[in-house]
Amino acid sequence: MxxxxxxxxxxxxxxxxxxxxxxxxxxxxATKTNLPVLSGILLExxxxxxxxxxxxxxxxxxxxxxxxxxxxxxxxxxxxxxLVDLVRKLNESIIxxxxxxxxNTANIHCGYFNMSIHGYSSDDFPLIPWINNGFNCILDxxxxxxxxxxxxxxxxxxxxxxxxxxxxxxxxxxxxxxxTDGHRMxxxxxxxxxxxxxxxxxxxxxxxxxxxxxxxxxxxxxxELLLGDxxxxxxxxxxxxxxxxxxxxxxxxxxxxxxxxxxxxxxxRYELIEALERASLIVRGESNxxxxxxxxxxxxxxxxxxxxxxxxxxxxxSLDGEEMQIAFNFKxxxxxxxxxxxxxxxxxxxxxxxxxxxxxxxxxxxxYVIMPVRSN
Amino acid sequence: MxxxxxxxxxxxxxxxxxxxxxxxxxxxxATKTNLPVLSGILLExxxxxxxxxxxxxxxxxxxxxxxxxxxxxxxxxxxxxxLVDLVRKLNESIIxxxxxxxxNTANIHCGYFNMSIHGYSSDDFPLIPWINNGFNCILDxxxxxxxxxxxxxxxxxxxxxxxxxxxxxxxxxxxxxxxTDGHRMxxxxxxxxxxxxxxxxxxxxxxxxxxxxxxxxxxxxxxELLLGDxxxxxxxxxxxxxxxxxxxxxxxxxxxxxxxxxxxxxxxRYELIEALERASLIVRGESNxxxxxxxxxxxxxxxxxxxxxxxxxxxxxSLDGEEMQIAFNFKxxxxxxxxxxxxxxxxxxxxxxxxxxxxxxxxxxxxYVIMPVRSN
Numbered sequence: 001m002x003x004x005x006x007x008x009x010x011x012x013x014x015x016x017x018x019x020x021x022x023x024x025x026x027x028x029x030a031t032k033t034n035l036p037v038l039s040g041i042l043l044e045x046x047x048x049x050x051x052x053x054x055x056x057x058x059x060x061x062x063x064x065x066x067x068x069x070x071x072x073x074x075x076x077x078x079x080x081x082x083l084v085d086l087v088r089k090l091n092e093s094i095i096x097x098x099x100x101x102x103x104n105t106a107n108i109h110c111g112y113f114n115m116s117i118h119g120y121s122s123d124d125f126p127l128i129p130w131i132n133n134g135f136n137c138i139l140d141x142x143x144x145x146x147x148x149x150x151x152x153x154x155x156x157x158x159x160x161x162x163x164x165x166x167x168x169x170x171x172x173x174x175x176x177x178x179x180t181d182g183h184r185m186x187x188x189x190x191x192x193x194x195x196x197x198x199x200x201x202x203x204x205x206x207x208x209x210x211x212x213x214x215x216x217x218x219x220x221x222x223x224e225l226l227l228g229d230x231x232x233x234x235x236x237x238x239x240x241x242x243x244x245x246x247x248x249x250x251x252x253x254x255x256x257x258x259x260x261x262x263x264x265x266x267x268x269r270y271e272l273i274e275a276l277e278r279a280s281l282i283v284r285g286e287s288n289x290x291x292x293x294x295x296x297x298x299x300x301x302x303x304x305x306x307x308x309x310x311x312x313x314x315x316x317x318s319l320d321g322e323e324m325q326i327a328f329n330f331k332x333x334x335x336x337x338x339x340x341x342x343x344x345x346x347x348x349x350x351x352x353x354x355x356x357x358x359x360x361x362x363x364x365x366x367x368y369v370i371m372p373v374r375s376n
Numbered sequence: 377m378x379x380x381x382x383x384x385x386x387x388x389x390x391x392x393x394x395x396x397x398x399x400x401x402x403x404x405x406a407t408k409t410n411l412p413v414l415s416g417i418l419l420e421x422x423x424x425x426x427x428x429x430x431x432x433x434x435x436x437x438x439x440x441x442x443x444x445x446x447x448x449x450x451x452x453x454x455x456x457x458x459l460v461d462l463v464r465k466l467n468e469s470i471i472x473x474x475x476x477x478x479x480n481t482a483n484i485h486c487g488y489f490n491m492s493i494h495g496y497s498s499d500d501f502p503l504i505p506w507i508n509n510g511f512n513c514i515l516d517x518x519x520x521x522x523x524x525x526x527x528x529x530x531x532x533x534x535x536x537x538x539x540x541x542x543x544x545x546x547x548x549x550x551x552x553x554x555x556t557d558g559h560r561m562x563x564x565x566x567x568x569x570x571x572x573x574x575x576x577x578x579x580x581x582x583x584x585x586x587x588x589x590x591x592x593x594x595x596x597x598x599x600e601l602l603l604g605d606x607x608x609x610x611x612x613x614x615x616x617x618x619x620x621x622x623x624x625x626x627x628x629x630x631x632x633x634x635x636x637x638x639x640x641x642x643x644x645r646y647e648l649i650e651a652l653e654r655a656s657l658i659v660r661g662e663s664n665x666x667x668x669x670x671x672x673x674x675x676x677x678x679x680x681x682x683x684x685x686x687x688x689x690x691x692x693x694s695l696d697g698e699e700m701q702i703a704f705n706f707k708x709x710x711x712x713x714x715x716x717x718x719x720x721x722x723x724x725x726x727x728x729x730x731x732x733x734x735x736x737x738x739x740x741x742x743x744y745v746i747m748p749v750r751s752n
C-alpha cells in the first residue's frame with residue numbers, strides 16, 4: 001500500500017486532535033463551488049512545529065493549528081467529504097498520513113486500515129488573508145456566544161436588503177450586537193476589556209459567519225476580535241475565523257426603541273412560551289397571528305383561524321399601567337422568549353399599533369423591539 | 377367558552393392516556409387524501425365504558441381503547457394534526473372534551489387553556505372492519521418485533537412488483553417472515569404457540585403496515601395475529617391494527633437458499649460493520665461495490681473509485697474451506713449486519729458469482745441470502 005518515492009508531507013496525528021481540527025475548519029467549506037479545490041481541506045506543516053488545517057469558501061476562511069508529529073514537511077489539499085467522515089470512523093488513535101506530492105495523493109494508514117485518496121496541490125488553494133491593521137478587542141468566548149445567540153436569529157433573509165442579512169457589531173463605549181429584519185430588532189450589549197480606540201466603529205458581519213463562529217466558540221477562554229476595512233477575524237485558542245464584511249449603512253438602533261411605555265407587563269417567560277406554543281397550533285402556517293389581551297393580573301393569549309378553530313389561555317402577570325390589547329406574529333415573540341435567559345421578562349406597550357419592547361427582568365443589557373400586526 | 381346546548385359527547389381523560397392512544401392510532405392517518413375526514417381521529421364512547429380512538433387511510437386501520445370518564449356518550453372525528461400536538465403540549469393532567477354535535481365542534485379544556493376546534497361527524501368516518509373467520513396464532517410481542525426488524529428492510533420499493541413490497545408471513549409448522557427485493561432475501565422463523573390449523577397458509581403484508589406495527593408493539597405481552605381472506609389484524613393490549621393484504625404469489629424461499637458451501641467465514645459482526653463503513657465512504661453513491669477477499673485467518677475488505685481513491689482493510693476471521701473473493705453492494709451487507717443480534721456471524725460462499733449466505737453464529741432461526749455483483 002505504501003507509495004514508493006516522492007513522499008513529501010508525512011504526518012503522525014492523534015485521531016482526537018485531527019478530528020477536532022477538521023470539524024472546526026470544515027464549516028468554511030464551499031458547498032456549491034466551481035473550484036474543486038474549495039471542497040478540500042488544506043493540511044500544511046508550520047515553522048513552529050504545528051500542523052495547519054484550513055478551509056474557505058472565499059467569503060469565510062477558518063484555520064486551525066493542531067499538534068502532531070511532522071516526519072516530513074509539506075502540504076496538500078484533501079477532499080473534506082471523505083476525510084472528515086473517514087477520520088470520524090477510525091478506531092485506532094494514531095493516524096499516519098503520507099503524501100505523494102507528484103500526483104497529490106495521500107495515503108492514510110490507521111491500524112489495519114489503508115486508504116489512498118486523491119487531493120489537490122496546495123498551490124491551487126487560495127491564501128486566507130490576515131488583517132494587518134484594525135481595531136481589536138478581547139471578549140469572553142461564552143459571553144460572545146450568548147450575545148450572538150440573542151441577536152442573529154433576527155437577521156433578514158432577504159438578499160435584496162443585504163445590509164440586514166448580517167449582525168451589526170458596533171464598538172464604542174460598549175460592544176453592541178444588533179440584528180433586524182424590519183419586523184423586529186434585537187440588541188445585546190456588553191462591556192469590553194482591552195478596547196483599543198475611543199471613537200466608535202461598526203461593521204456588518206454576515207449571519208453565516210456569525211453562526212459558524214458560535215459553533216467554534218467554547219465555554220471558556222477569550223476570543224480576539226480584529227476589525228479591518230473589509231474583513232473581520234476572530235482568533236481563539238488555535239482557531240482563526242475570517243470573513244468579509246457586508247457593505248452598507250446599518251439602521252440606527254436608538255430611534256427604534258420606544259423611550260416610554262403606557263403598559264408594562266411582567267410575566268414568567270416559560271409560561272408565556274408554553275401558552276404561545278399552544279395558541280400557535282391553529283394559526284401556524286395560516287395567519288401566524290396571536291392576540292395578547294392585557295388585564296389586571298392576567299394576560300390572555302388568543303388565536304383564531306375560522307376554518308380550524310380558536311383558542312384562549314390566561315397567564316398570570318403583573319401589570320403596571322393601562323389595560324390594552326395587541327396582536328403579533330407569534331414566531332417573532334417565541335424567538336426572543338427562547339433566547340432570553342432570565343426566569344421572568346417584561347413587555348412594554350404604548351398602544352396597539354406601536355412596537356412592543358421585550359426585556360429580561362432586571363437585566364439592562366438586552367432589548368428586543370417587535371412590530372405589532374393589525375388584527376380584527 | 378362553553379358551548380350552550382346540544383352537547384353530545386363529553387369526556388374527562390387523563391393526558392397520558394389520551395396522548396398514548398392518539399400516538400398509537402395517528403400512524404394510520406392518511407397523509408395525502410381527498411377525504412378530509414381521513415385526516416381525523418375518531419373518538420367514540422363504547423358500551424364497555426372505554427373510549428375508542430381510531431384512524432385509517434383505508435389501507436391500514438388502527439384502533440385503541442383508552443380509559444376515561446364518560447360524562448355523556450357520543451362520537452366525533454377531530455383533525456389529528458392539531459389534536460395530537462395540542463395534547464402533547466398541555467401541562468395539566470386532566471383534559472375535558474365537550475362536543476357540540478350540531479356543528480361538529482369540540483371544546484378542549486385543560487387548566488387555564490380552552491380551544492374550540494372544528495371536526496367531522498363520525499357518520500362520515502369509514503367503518504374499520506373486523507375479521508370474522510380466519511387463522512389465528514398468538515405471538516410474543518418482543519419476538520414479533522425482532523422478526524419484523526430482521527426482515528422488513530429487505531422488501532422491494534418497486535411498485536411494479538407489488539408482491540415484493542410486503543413481508544410474507546408464512547404460517548406452517550413454524551411462523552416464517554420472508555422479504556426480498558430480488559437482490560437479497562431475509563428469512564426469520566420462530567416456533568408458534570396456539571396455532572390453530574395444521575395446513576399451512578401465507579399472506580403478503582404491506583411493508584408500511586408492518587413498520588407501523590413495530591412502533592405499536594411493546595417489549596412485553598402477547599399479540600394475536602388473525603389472518604382473513606383479504607386482511608390481517610394484530611390485536612395487542614388495547615390496540616388493534618388491521619391492514620389489507622397484497623395479492624400475488626410470493627417467491628419460494630427454499631429454492632433461493634444454497635444448501636452447501638465451499639467457503640465458510642466466521643467473523644466478528646461489529647468489526648465487519650466498521651470496516652464496511654470505512655470502505656464504503658469512497659464508493660457510496662458511486663458504484664456501491666466493495667470486494668471481500670477471503671484468505672486464511674483474514675478477510676480483506678477493499679473498495680475503489682478511480683476518481684476518488686481506494687481502500688483496503690483486514691479483519692480477522694476463521695476460514696472453513698477455500699480461499700476466494702467476491703463483490704457485493706455494501707448496503708445489502710451492512711443492512712443485515714445491523715439487524716443480527718449475535719456477536720459473531722458466518723458467511724457462506726460457493727463461488728464469486730453465487731449468492732452469499734449470512735447467518736448469526738450458532739442460531740438457526742435466521743438466514744439472509746445476498747446476490748454478488750461483478751467487479752473488475
